[in-house]
Amino acid sequence: MGKIIGIDLGTTNSEVAVMEGGKPTIIKSAEGQPYFPSIVAFTKDGEMLVGESAKRQAVTNIEGTVHRIKRKMGTGEKTKIRGKNYTPEQISAFILQKIKKDAEEFLGEKVTEAVITVPAYFNDNQRQATKDAGEISGLTVKRIINEPTAASLAYGLDKEGDHTIAVYDFGGGTFDITLMEVGEGVFEVLSTNGDTQLGGSDMDQALVDFLAKEFKKEHGVDLRDDPKSLQRLLEEAEKAKMELSSTLQTDINLPYITVIDNEPKHLETKLTRAKFEEIISTIVNKTEQPCKQALKDAKLKPADINHVVLVGGTTRIPLVKKKVEEIFGKKPKRDVDPMECVAIGAAIQAGVLSGDIEKDIVLLDVTPLTLSIETLGGVATALIERNTTVPTKKSKVFSTAADNQPSVEINVLQGERPMAADNKSLGRFHLDGILPAPRGIPQIEVAFDIDANGIINVSAKDLGTGKEQSISITGSTKLSDEEISRMKKEAEEHAEEDTKRKEKVEVRNNGDALVHGAQKTLDELKEKISDDDKKDIEDALKELREALTGDDTDKIKEKTENLTNVMQKVSTAIYQQAAQQAAAQQQAAGGADQQQADSSDESWSGHPGDDDKTIDADYKVKDDKKDKKGK
Amino acid sequence: MVSKKTMSQKKKKPAKKDSLNEEIKKLKEELKEKNDKILRNIADFQNYQKRMQKELSYVEELTKEKYVSELIDLTELLKKALDDKNPKEGLKLMLNNIDKFFEKESIKKIECLGKCFDHNYHHAITTVEKKDCEDNTIIEEVKKGYMVGDRILRPSQVIVAKNNIEKNNEVKKNGKNNRN
Numbered sequence: 148m149g150k151i152i153g154i155d156l157g158t159t160n161s162e163v164a165v166m167e168g169g170k171p172t173i174i175k176s177a178e179g180q181p182y183f184p185s186i187v188a189f190t191k192d193g194e195m196l197v198g199e200s201a202k203r204q205a206v207t208n209i210e211g212t213v214h215r216i217k218r219k220m221g222t223g224e225k226t227k228i229r230g231k232n233y234t235p236e237q238i239s240a241f242i243l244q245k246i247k248k249d250a251e252e253f254l255g256e257k258v259t260e261a262v263i264t265v266p267a268y269f270n271d272n273q274r275q276a277t278k279d280a281g282e283i284s285g286l287t288v289k290r291i292i293n294e295p296t297a298a299s300l301a302y303g304l305d306k307e308g309d310h311t312i313a314v315y316d317f318g319g320g321t322f323d324i325t326l327m328e329v330g331e332g333v334f335e336v337l338s339t340n341g342d343t344q345l346g347g348s349d350m351d352q353a354l355v356d357f358l359a360k361e362f363k364k365e366h367g368v369d370l371r372d373d374p375k376s377l378q379r380l381l382e383e384a385e386k387a388k389m390e391l392s393s394t395l396q397t398d399i400n401l402p403y404i405t406v407i408d409n410e411p412k413h414l415e416t417k418l419t420r421a422k423f424e425e426i427i428s429t430i431v432n433k434t435e436q437p438c439k440q441a442l443k444d445a446k447l448k449p450a451d452i453n454h455v456v457l458v459g460g461t462t463r464i465p466l467v468k469k470k471v472e473e474i475f476g477k478k479p480k481r482d483v484d485p486m487e488c489v490a491i492g493a494a495i496q497a498g499v500l501s502g503d504i505e506k507d508i509v510l511l512d513v514t515p516l517t518l519s520i521e522t523l524g525g526v527a528t529a530l531i532e533r534n535t536t537v538p539t540k541k542s543k544v545f546s547t548a549a550d551n552q553p554s555v556e557i558n559v560l561q562g563e564r565p566m567a568a569d570n571k572s573l574g575r576f577h578l579d580g581i582l583p584a585p586r587g588i589p590q591i592e593v594a595f596d597i598d599a600n601g602i603i604n605v606s607a608k609d610l611g612t613g614k615e616q617s618i619s620i621t622g623s624t625k626l627s628d629e630e631i632s633r634m635k636k637e638a639e640e641h642a643e644e645d646t647k648r649k650e651k652v653e654v655r656n657n658g659d660a661l662v663h664g665a666q667k668t669l670d671e672l673k674e675k676i677s678d679d680d681k682k683d684i685e686d687a688l689k690e691l692r693e694a695l696t697g698d699d700t701d702k703i704k705e706k707t708e709n710l711t712n713v714m715q716k717v718s719t720a721i722y723q724q725a726a727q728q729a730a731a732q733q734q735a736a737g738g739a740d741q742q743q744a745d746s747s748d749e750s751w752s753g754h755p756g757d758d759d760k761t762i763d764a765d766y767k768v769k770d771d772k773k774d775k776k777g778k
Numbered sequence: 779m780v781s782k783k784t785m786s787q788k789k790k791k792p793a794k795k796d797s798l799n800e801e802i803k804k805l806k807e808e809l810k811e812k813n814d815k816i817l818r819n820i821a822d823f824q825n826y827q828k829r830m831q832k833e834l835s836y837v838e839e840l841t842k843e844k845y846v847s848e849l850i851d852l853t854e855l856l857k858k859a860l861d862d863k864n865p866k867e868g869l870k871l872m873l874n875n876i877d878k879f880f881e882k883e884s885i886k887k888i889e890c891l892g893k894c895f896d897h898n899y900h901h902a903i904t905t906v907e908k909k910d911c912e913d914n915t916i917i918e919e920v921k922k923g924y925m926v927g928d929r930i931l932r933p934s935q936v937i938v939a940k941n942n943i944e945k946n947n948e949v950k951k952n953g954k955n956n957r958n
């Protein structure tokens with residue numbers, strides 16, 4: 148079965164989204180935009196244009212271009228274009244066809260079904276017309292849902308029990324307020340109100356007027372009279388509007404904005420948020436009355452509203468948010484993109500209808516904290532990063548840290564700190580029976596497998612002998628929120644010192660490994676190394692060993708580098724010598740050995756002679772938090 | 779004979795039941811396995827999405843770096859030009875360099891002046907009544923348009939000549955961000 152798309156069929160622009168892997172994705176148009184202008188045009192040559200291209204040619208083809216057809220839906224009023232009559236359903240169908248085509252291109256599969264949103268105030272005729280438009284375009288309309296309902300779905304408000312929601316939708320050209328009641332996933336519209344001639348473009352215009360007047364005061368020329376200057380001014384006003392949503396002041400610089408008496412003029416000014424708010428305040432204030440009327444119609448007081456949802460790009464403006472807060476007396480929700488939340492809600496509804504969204508499938512847990520094991524020097528080596536969706540399995544191959552190490556200890560850790568001791572230990576066990584071998588040679592595969600219930604199975608397998616040991620840990624994903632945030636906060640607070648500590652251990656581990664490797668090379672190749680070289684190595688080795696007994700990281704680092712250089716010089720000499728001799732193979736093997744020893748930086752601290760029995764394999768972590776928080 | 783028959787029937791029944799139970803057990807086991815596999819596939823996909831997101835922002839960062847460093851070079855030179863009494867020669871060279879950079883990135887200017895309006899490449903800002911040229915001819919370029927390879931980076935913003943301006947003035951709005 149194909150995917151069902153969710154369409155926000157808007158007055159000026161339409162947006163489309165689809166569920167992918169349980170997450171809504173906004174579909175981009177063929178022109179690369181996350182929206183489709185709701186414009187249809189027929190050119191003189193009879194070509195039909197929809198969306199961006201129709202918008203570009205609109206002013207050159209006024210009689211052949213149709214805007215805002217949504218306003219005519221359900222009226223049956225035909226539009227005559229280039230001698231042919233079209234119903235609003237047909238025009239809307241052209242837009243939906245373009246959306247369908249681009250969505251198919253985007254998804255790489257056929258799209259035949261859709262959920263389409265309509266304003267809450269649409270009557271049955273208008274809803275039927277929208278449905279018909281879908282059918283004409285070749286889309287089976289699985290459901291028509293209200294825009295404010297879709298927005299609430301995008302915020303997951305259907306899952307929060309009975310409550311009352313206000314959806315404040317302030318777009319580019321229209322303003323809508325809808326009050327709804329939701330219970331058991333069913334939305335009921337209590338009242339709607341709005342202003343069809345109020346939006347963000349009015350703010351752009353007000354800002355253009357302000358800037359043009361300022362310029363005129365100084366230079367005596369109205370920039371609005373020149374379409375070239377006006378266009379630049381409009382674009383700059385829009386940019387400034389957006390910028391002032393996040394900054395308190397912006398520079399408006401328009402070099403060469405016009406030419407007066409053969410002298411180029413520039414527009415150069417600063418605009419503060421305060422000034423901007425003064426300019427747009429009358430527009431923002433106009434949204435208050437419809438909200439009050441809607442409350443009155445629903446017989447509600449502001450205090451009865453449990454949630455306020457913001458929709459539309461204009462709601463990004465801080466003054467608008469402030470106004471909403473002032474009207475309803477509570478902070479509005481706005482973590483979903485206000486321009487996309489209606490389409491996202493439609494996609495969520497589509498997902499429910501297609502069975503993509505079933506509780507157990509989509510609501511897969513994530514690991515709240517990183518899971519790792521303790522390796523040489525007390526470092527926590529991550530196997531599963533935090534925020535990984537479960538069920539999942541990850542494995543990594545480790546080795547021993549000492550020669551003839553008979554067993555390794557697996558200490559399973561949870562937390563973000565780089566050092567094992569700072570994280571929470573979930574359980575530990577031993578894998579023994581490792582055959583006597585030089586350090587770094589045994590291959591031990593450690594696998595973490597978290598199932599959908601959050602049970603972690605940790606296994607360690609000696610790839611040489613096939614011996615395996617494992618434990619099962621329950622309740623690791625059920626940490627309390629406080630515990631998780633505490634651990635994250637701690638990790639952030641200690642980030643710097645932790646990095647240093649980890650580096651310290653790493654330097655020491657590298658030094659250790661090198662000492663080991665160098666000694667081995669020295670023992671194995673003593674006949675092939677000149678006495679001078681031997682002395683160099685022994686000296687450097689001694690110095691590094693000494694450094695390792697102390698605690699001076701820089702010194703260990705320095706001595707490690709020193710020994711590395713000496714070893715490199717010597718091994719180069721050996722290889723050169725080997726090249727001259729016929730028996731090259733033996734020497735090459737010696738060189739490879741050394742490399743292997745050097746690379747074994749991830750290994751356990753050894754337990755030579757440790758013949759402890761394996762710790763209880765069914766060790767479980769007590770999950771007392773769960774009981775406390777369970778209800 | 780009879781008793782033997784019933785005997786064997788009695789014997790058979792539990793055997794059949796056992797095998798059915800066995801079958802149910804097997805199927806249950808299989809279902810459990812399949813369910814687990816599905817969940818794992820979904821989780822894998824979600825983890826893949828997360829990883830792609832991370833990679834995408836990384837690539838974005840790299841791309842940004844590349845272009846910003848070009849901008850930085852340019853800024854430094856512009857500062858010098860500002861102090862130059864006669865900056866024309868320097869500015870010309872800088873423009874040449876920018877052109878070269880654009881060429882390398884296959885960024886092309888869209889030529890439009892004097893051409894017939896084409897919605898594929900041009901965005902009409904307004905029209906002007908003009909009788910001495912062909913209808914739909916571009917008479918002014920407000921902002922230069924660019925292509926990246928075969929894709930429109932941004933269309934040229936243009937003013938178009940009309941032999942007869944229509945009375946219909948309904949569609950005079952040209953706000954770019956009329957999203958709702």
